[in-house]
Amino acid sequence: MLALAIIGLLIAGAFGFFIFGNITFRRGTGHVYLQHSLRHASDYLTHEVRYATELEVLTTGDPFPAGPGEVNEGENYIYYGGEGDSRIYHLNAARLYPITDAIVTDLELSTDGNRFSFKIKASDGGEEYAIETMVLMLNAHPILKGEVEYIPAIRYQSPD
Numbered sequence: 001m002l003a004l005a006i007i008g009l010l011i012a013g014a015f016g017f018f019i020f021g022n023i024t025f026r027r028g029t030g031h032v033y034l035q036h037s038l039r040h041a042s043d044y045l046t047h048e049v050r051y052a053t054e055l056e057v058l059t060t061g062d063p064f065p066a067g068p069g070e071v072n073e074g075e076n077y078i079y080y081g082g083e084g085d086s087r088i089y090h091l092n093a094a095r096l097y098p099i100t101d102a103i104v105t106d107l108e109l110s111t112d113g114n115r116f117s118f119k120i121k122a123s124d125g126g127e128e129y130a131i132e133t134m135v136l137m138l139n140a141h142p143i144l145k146g147e148v149e150y151i152p153a154i155r156y157q158s159p160d
Contacts, residue, residue, distance in 0.1 A: 027127065034103065034129040038120050041088050041100045042131050045078060048090070049116050049135050052076075052156040056143040057109050059150055068095055079153035080107035088120070107152040114140070 049055060058064065058079075065071045068091065077091040078099070088099045088107060105128075106121040119132040139159065 030125045030127045031129065034122050034124055034127055037100050037103060038122055038129055038131045041104075041120055042118075042133050044090070044099050045088075045118060046133060046135050048076065048078065048158070049154070049156065050138055051159055052137060052140045053159050054143070054157040055111070055116065055137060055140045056155045057111055057150050058153040058155055062151075062155075064153065065091065067091075068093055074157055076156050076158055077153060078156075079151075080104060082152075109150065109152055109154060 056062075064079075065077065071077065071091060071093045073093050075092065077089075079089055079091070081087050081089060081104075086102045086104045088104055090097045090099055100120075100122070103122040103124045104120060105123050106119070108119040110117045114137045115134055116137055117132070117134045119130060121130040122128070140156070
């Protein structure tokens with residue numbers, strides 16, 4: 001009877017370590033997933049904006065195309081879908097491409113001279129992560145509109 005009690009305690013202890021390790025692994029995996037997704041989006045935005053020939057942060061009053069058929073050749077849009085669709089998209093005349101999965105909670109865009117800054121926030125399964133980057137635009141100067149309400153979207157031209 002004593003041996004059975006000792007074996008039961010050992011199994012309970014081993015099971016406790018297993019559960020703890022499993023929970024820790026899942027939390028770590030979720031955090032890595034967020035980091036990977038946002039770093040991919042950050043790299044994508046950085047590459048697209050760095051070599052753009054013209055860049056404009058859009059305002060609430062700017063016309064916005066509903067799909068690839070409404071985009072002029074050579075124009076590109078990167079935008080945040082918002083609370084109803086929490087992805088970041090790249091839209092051009094050929095396609096609409098989701099850059100991230102549906103985990104983004106906020107996208108902030110700003111320009112200062114030939115510097116373009118953005119901050120992406122995301123959360124998934126209780127984990128939160130944010131990435132902030134400043135990009136030096138090599139070919140373009142942003143189109144500024146003064147004190148207006150900007151939306152999380154940009155329109156830019158890529159070099160030929």
